[in-house]
Amino acid sequence: MNDETLQYIQQVYGVENWSSGYFDINSKGHIIVRPQRDDPRFVDLKDLVDNLLSERKLQLPLLIRFPQLLAGQLRKLVGAYQSAIQEYGYQGLHYPVYPMKVNPRREVVEEFLKESARYRVGLECGSKAELYAAVAQEQSPDSLMLCNGFKDEAFIETAMLAVRAGKRVTIVVEKLNELKTVVKLAQKHGIAPWIGLRAKLYSRGSGKWASSGGDAAKFGLTTSELLESVRILKDAKLDGQLKLLHFHIGSQITDIKRVKNAMKEGARVYSRLRQLGCPIEFFDIGGGLGVDYDGSQTRFESSVNYTVQEFANGVVYVIQGVCDEENVPHPHIVTESGRFMTAYHTVFITSIRDEIETFAQDQPEVTIDADDPQVITELKELCDTINGKNYAEYYHDALEHKDELHTQFNLGLISLEDRAKGEVLFWEVCARALDESQEESFPDEEFENLKKILAQKYLCNFSLFRSAPDSWAIKQLFPVVPIHRLDEKPQDFATLVDVTCDSDGKIDRFIDLKDVRETLELHDWKDGQDYYLGIFLTGAYQEVMGSHHNLFGNPNEAQVVIDNDGRYHVTKIIAGSRINDMLQFARYDQPQLLESYRKQLRTQIEAGVITKEVAEQLANEFDAGAQRGTYLS
């Protein structure tokens, strides 16, 4: 591949901007995945997918999980805090905690717990089900188990079970009533977990989740409730258990200034509580550490204007400054940066299955007859003489002619054939005007819109609602890149639609350094060709938030590890949902469905439409069909 092509490809897909060192393009024009930046070992993603499809007989769509990237992100996080702590001479330690709600999958949680002893990795649970999964897991004895979220007695009782198993359980109180329940149960069982208080800060985050912080936040104790909590704990002689202060100002904070402001406020609250005699040792700053999905390093929603090191430096420096000023000890810093820890580790693979016909494509050749109406001959004239100088003017003329065409049709003045001819010519003028506009360095806005209208629409074999729901729900951007043919310049512009029957099931916003692109540059695709697209950075929130819309289920999944010798191993394959699974999800009963189908066949037999043998065969087919996958095969 020549340098110029590579440069062009990098500029189009921005891989090096968002890859964080994990993804790159090799000389074959394939995307590769590395276990960490600058590691000589890599997996060729195209070869891997080919292997999974041919040797392992899997079908697309495919979720590929690279657990080494989880460990890689954890190392980056821990490394950033360690160097900040060293640089500033901070006296507390860093305690990384993984918030399970970001991706509760066993494979993910277990990977982090493997590092529990080395880095004091703990877990944060926000529901009884998450807590249940966490209680049974091995965790290093000095790591934390945080219980957040709204709690009932059963939640707190389960947490007590974890205390009995020797875990450092901290119940983070979100509401005063919760604290009362905790006190009651602690006294009843004679077991006291550690207690944390979640403060409602005045500081707000930035970006999509700004409302997680601020006065109107859903969670946390107001200032007077914090003081009341301290009184309640003192009265119950449990104030010695008050070990942690927590706040969380939202996910994907795009602006580092907001982070520092929140730290200033939080550290001040900590200091004053310390001065009141609360033995708080842990300062839990929640999540918020963002991921640069578009690679622009800006305050844009799908980006962040800082590195993890700058984030950690800001946190450590501000807390230290406030504590030194207030003359209180530096607390241990707890982080719950789930998005940062997980976003990189999965790649979702889909393929183009078909082209959705639009007005603009594959139109028949138009020949002009002597008796054609004037509006058509004029459109034909525009079409034949449009050029680099007149294209904008001709395009505007064509728009007028198209209106005229439809007016005349509605008045009954022209035939259906004329209307068809006129439409074809109109789109032809549009396509040529667009081509001319792309020769300019700064094409006019209206041609950018035209580009979107004229773009190819490709049907891809996946459900957006299952595999990248935030693209739909909150318009989050994910990098979408073909995983092969990157040694050729892409020639087409396209938007993508998924296989659900929902018109929202589409991707028509793509990453860009300065803006949002409305089309994705892709290579020329022909029916029947293999063309694989990767959706990257989907490891945080997407799996758990994805839904069974249209009863499309889980895609097939493969877990891949790269060995020391540089070879990759498929360490686990998890079959995607079968039709049967989705029927169960919607509360159908397969035997009952079969029986009900047989009943209808019996009616057909009685009516003499089919024989018994045919009926038996049909029933068998019906039964066996439920074992198929839910996506296009």
Ligand SMILES: *Cc1c(COP(=O)(O)O)cnc(C)c1O
């Ligand atoms: C959701 C959540 C997190 C995770 O935050 P990210 O910024 O998305 O990593 C951390 N802590 C709490 C309390 C949360 O609710």
